[in-house]
Amino acid sequence: MSYIEVDHVHKEYIRDGKAFTVLNDVSLNFDKGEFICLLGPSGCGKSTLLNLIAGFENCTSGQVRIDGQVVSQPSIKYVTVFQQYGLLPWRTVLGNVELGLESKGVPKENRQAIAEKYIDMVGLTAAKNSHPAELSGGMQQRVSIARAFAVEPEIIFMDEPFAALDALTRMSLQDEVTKLCREQGKTVVFVTHDIDESIVLADRVVILAANPGRLKTIVPITIADRSDRNSEEFLTIRNHIFEEFHMAHEEKIEYYI
Ligand SMILES: Nc1ncnc2c1ncn2[C@@H]1O[C@H](COP(=O)(O)OP(=O)(O)OP(=O)(O)O)[C@@H](O)[C@H]1O
Ligand SMILES: [Mg+2]
Known part of the structure; x- marks a missing residue:
């Protein structure tokens, strides 16, 4: 039994009275502590698949199991980080970082020390008394990452969390997140359509194809040094x-023609 099991998942939406297949018979297995990227063209169903695993949506047929339990609703054991920072x-x-701890029921006297530890981890100690409006986008996303880690979730789901950031901020956050997740052995399911991002972050990249959304292939990333994005092995x-990604696109184009 794998930690996360996506078992013959099929998802349809009804549009204009007709059933529209978003995900067709997707089966995947993820281990505890794995960093998985879901990569694919826009509209191939990456967010839908993430939402099904996280329990925000239900499968039309098939099922998702986490630790052997069928997922039917979101659990407080897992957290999701979205592109919008979701800060108050x-x-x-x-x-904001204490907020997650409040929802988890951590006693008031312990919250501040825990929150401060994770704020420090994302390098924001100097800004801990600032409000979100005073922070850059990259700093705001660091706050939501600190908030996610602070509740010590079993799984972190991320849906294009860096998509709104400039290239340099994005690269430094990718390096920081991969370091944090590896240090802490987190299980992460991370949606992106950025190939380099998936190589920097993932243990395995799950490539999806569109129309209908389906599993194309899985690529294990076995690069020794991920920080050098111009190394021979990175380029290969x-x-x-x-x-693979291009082929997924081609199929989409053929479908429309
Ligand atoms: N609630 C819904 N009702 C109807 N159709 C939906 C719904 N949610 C998603 N879809 C459709 O399902 C398909 C997949 O959407 P999804 O958001 O999962 O794709 P994605 O791969 O995350 O795309 P992007 O890269 O643009 O975020 C799209 O065609 C979308 O229009
Ligand atoms: Mg999406």
């Missing part, structure tokens, strides 16, 4: 994924 504007950085794996 009237709370400080500290207040990028080309390999690009080909």
Whole structure:
């Protein structure tokens, strides 16, 4: 039994009275502590698949199991980080990170120390009393990452969390997140359509194809040094994924013609 099991998952939406297949017979197995990226063209069903695993949506047929339990609704054991930072504007950085701990029922006297530890981990100690409006996009996303880690979830789901950030901020956050997740042995399911991002972050990249959304292939990332994005092995794996990704695109185009 794998930790996360996506078992013959099929998802349809009804559009204009007709059933529209978003995901067709997707089966995947993820281990505890794995960092998985879901990569694919826009509209191939990445967010839908993430939402099914996280329990925000239900499968039309098939099922998702986590630790052997069928997923039917979101659990407080898992957290999700979205592209929109989801911070409360009237709370400080500290207040926002404490929020998750409040929902988890951590006693008031322990919250601040835990929140401060994770704020420090994302390098925001100097800004802990600032409000979100005073922070850059990259800093705000660091706050939501600190908030996610602070509750010590079993799984972190992320849906294009860096998509709104400039290239340099994005690269430094990718390096930080991969370091944090590896240090802490987190299980992460991370949606992206950025090939380099998937190579920097993932243990395995799950490539999806569109129309209907389905599993194309899985590419294990076995690069020794991920920080050098111009190394021979980085380029080789990028080309390999690009080909698979491109083929997924081609199929989509053919479908429309
Ligand atoms: N609630 C819904 N009702 C109807 N159709 C939906 C719904 N949610 C998603 N879809 C459709 O399902 C398909 C897959 O959507 P999804 O958001 O999962 O794709 P994605 O791969 O995350 O795309 P992107 O990269 O643009 O975020 C799209 O065609 C979308 O229009
Ligand atoms: Mg999406």
